Amino acid sequence: MTFHQHTADVLAHEHLATNTFLIRLRCPELARAIRPGQFVMLRLGNRSDPLLGRPFALYDTVLDERGKPIGIDVVYLVVGKMTGLLQHVRAGETLSVWGPLGNGFPEPVGSEHVALVAGGIGQTPFLAHIRELLGTRGYAGNAPRRQVQRVSLYYGVRSADLAAGVEDFRNAGATVHLASNDGSLGHHGFVTDLLASHEVPQHLFGCGPEPMLHALAEQAARRGIPCHVSLETPMACGVGICFSCVTPVKTPDGWDYKRVCIDGPVFDAAGLKW
Amino acid sequence: MLDFSVTLGRLRLANPILVASGTFGYAREMAGAVDFAKLGGIIPKTVTKSPRAGNPPPRTVETTSGMLNAIGLDNDGIDHFIAHHLPYLRTLPTAIIANIAGKTADEFVTMAAQIGREPGLAGLELNLSCPNVSGGLDFATDAAMIHKIVADVRAVCPLPIIAKLTPNVTNIVPIAQAAADAGADAVSLVNTFVGIAIDWRKRKPILGNITGGLSGPAIKPLALRLVWLVAKNVKVPIIGVGGISTIDDVMEFLVAGASAVQIGTANFFDPSVSTRLVDQLPDAMKMLHAHRVADVVGAAH
Numbered sequence: 295m296t297f298h299q300h301t302a303d304v305l306a307h308e309h310l311a312t313n314t315f316l317i318r319l320r321c322p323e324l325a326r327a328i329r330p331g332q333f334v335m336l337r338l339g340n341r342s343d344p345l346l347g348r349p350f351a352l353y354d355t356v357l358d359e360r361g362k363p364i365g366i367d368v369v370y371l372v373v374g375k376m377t378g379l380l381q382h383v384r385a386g387e388t389l390s391v392w393g394p395l396g397n398g399f400p401e402p403v404g405s406e407h408v409a410l411v412a413g414g415i416g417q418t419p420f421l422a423h424i425r426e427l428l429g430t431r432g433y434a435g436n437a438p439r440r441q442v443q444r445v446s447l448y449y450g451v452r453s454a455d456l457a458a459g460v461e462d463f464r465n466a467g468a469t470v471h472l473a474s475n476d477g478s479l480g481h482h483g484f485v486t487d488l489l490a491s492h493e494v495p496q497h498l499f500g501c502g503p504e505p506m507l508h509a510l511a512e513q514a515a516r517r518g519i520p521c522h523v524s525l526e527t528p529m530a531c532g533v534g535i536c537f538s539c540v541t542p543v544k545t546p547d548g549w550d551y552k553r554v555c556i557d558g559p560v561f562d563a564a565g566l567k568w
Numbered sequence: 569m570l571d572f573s574v575t576l577g578r579l580r581l582a583n584p585i586l587v588a589s590g591t592f593g594y595a596r597e598m599a600g601a602v603d604f605a606k607l608g609g610i611i612p613k614t615v616t617k618s619p620r621a622g623n624p625p626p627r628t629v630e631t632t633s634g635m636l637n638a639i640g641l642d643n644d645g646i647d648h649f650i651a652h653h654l655p656y657l658r659t660l661p662t663a664i665i666a667n668i669a670g671k672t673a674d675e676f677v678t679m680a681a682q683i684g685r686e687p688g689l690a691g692l693e694l695n696l697s698c699p700n701v702s703g704g705l706d707f708a709t710d711a712a713m714i715h716k717i718v719a720d721v722r723a724v725c726p727l728p729i730i731a732k733l734t735p736n737v738t739n740i741v742p743i744a745q746a747a748a749d750a751g752a753d754a755v756s757l758v759n760t761f762v763g764i765a766i767d768w769r770k771r772k773p774i775l776g777n778i779t780g781g782l783s784g785p786a787i788k789p790l791a792l793r794l795v796w797l798v799a800k801n802v803k804v805p806i807i808g809v810g811g812i813s814t815i816d817d818v819m820e821f822l823v824a825g826a827s828a829v830q831i832g833t834a835n836f837f838d839p840s841v842s843t844r845l846v847d848q849l850p851d852a853m854k855m856l857h858a859h860r861v862a863d864v865v866g867a868a869h
Contacts, residue, residue: 296599296600296601297600297601297839298600298601299601299838299839299840337837337838342633342784342785342786342813343632343633344630345630345633345634345635345784345785345833345837346630346635346836346837347836347837375630390838392601392839527625528625528626528628528629530628530630530635530637530836530837531835531836531837531839533593533597533598533601533839534593534597535591535592535593535597535598535835535836536590536591536628536637536639536836537590537593537613537622537627537639537642538625538626538627538628538637538639539625540622540625540627540642541625550621551621551622551625551642556597
């Protein structure tokens, strides 16, 4: 559970889709320790506005020619003050980064077929997850180990121009099913409706807007599928010390707030008090 | 040979850099990022008599060079603290100062007596100033009540007592004087400033609690001025807290009259800042040709 703070060189920064970028950071120690579903905090150095770091999912580790992790990729959507400035950071500049943070995805129930369900910018934790599930890359010092035979990614966006990383997911070995709110890409409608029209997977993992995750959790309960969701709540520290990012979680005697940063971000959907 | 140790009443610290309550969890969370042995001390998150769920989210919002928080003393209660957090905390190679908040004067006294029986603590900080719970600010703004709580706590608890005061008063001097008169070993100046953030597009306040406490670099000059004011007018050791994130900030508070400082919100945005500031302290002291931290304290007066 321990994390470390580093100053990371920006190795590359590229535009993937509308308002969506991939930033590559050199941080070998962090890259060796992080696993899918975990996240990092990024902060622009030496300025007090914006003051706080922001949480970003691991997109994937970056390996050197011998396969050793030397950095991480983060894919982000420009949504506010911090990401508005982040998009202008260039290769050679540095960022403050701390991690690995959060619990990461648990091993799936069943070894046949797992479905990952993403909405909006919620696809970002799933590239590394696909590689971990299919055993094509090891994380946090663990050797690659195939956990399932098939991974499907259901990925919904508002419109086609916002879809980012689709080729990465296909190249990693996932079967990709696309949906869009305006019909400009794949299924015209909600990604959860597309999922509902398909075969039952053995385990569901979701990341995206809360209404989507709620719909996913309901569908999982209805179809009797184990389901874990990765939540995003406003965080000040990302490490468990500020108690900002809480979400209500069921307990034996009712419910209690749990910190999304340290008790999550991945939760059993059935345990959340929606 | 430089002497970094500081003495505040009966409290002796290896150096003047502490981490503030509510900004360092229960320390365990920070084990990878901070070398605890370097710190002057750790003040874990406030504990209350009974478990508290805390306020509904959103609990924090960033503001220009600062943040508002309204956590609402989310904690599992003093019994849980003693059973689950204290056994870890007391193994750490630095001073541990527990922090408690009571709903009533009696609760402060009961909890202080309970904490006072526990080994391995260097002191007890009384959170007399939480702006985000009902009753919190009522204590903080009443000098007679502060006097009573501090005096009653001292009578039942053998630990050095620190009274953490609010800046949300017309005049902080009589409040600090009351704490000093009642036997507080030190006062922590200051807790957060009450503020509000509004989402005008949604036509409503952002925080679940509506108001919150402002912290971070934005409040540093305000906190510094209150330290200055109390140092000038009250004979009591001061722990300065409010927006400290650089070694310059640390030195400003010491020179203004604080014997020690607490790093708060900076732990959120720069997790290893506290140990870095300890590392930077010798060079700053050398610039003032000071051999002891005590020689720097209040040098501006």
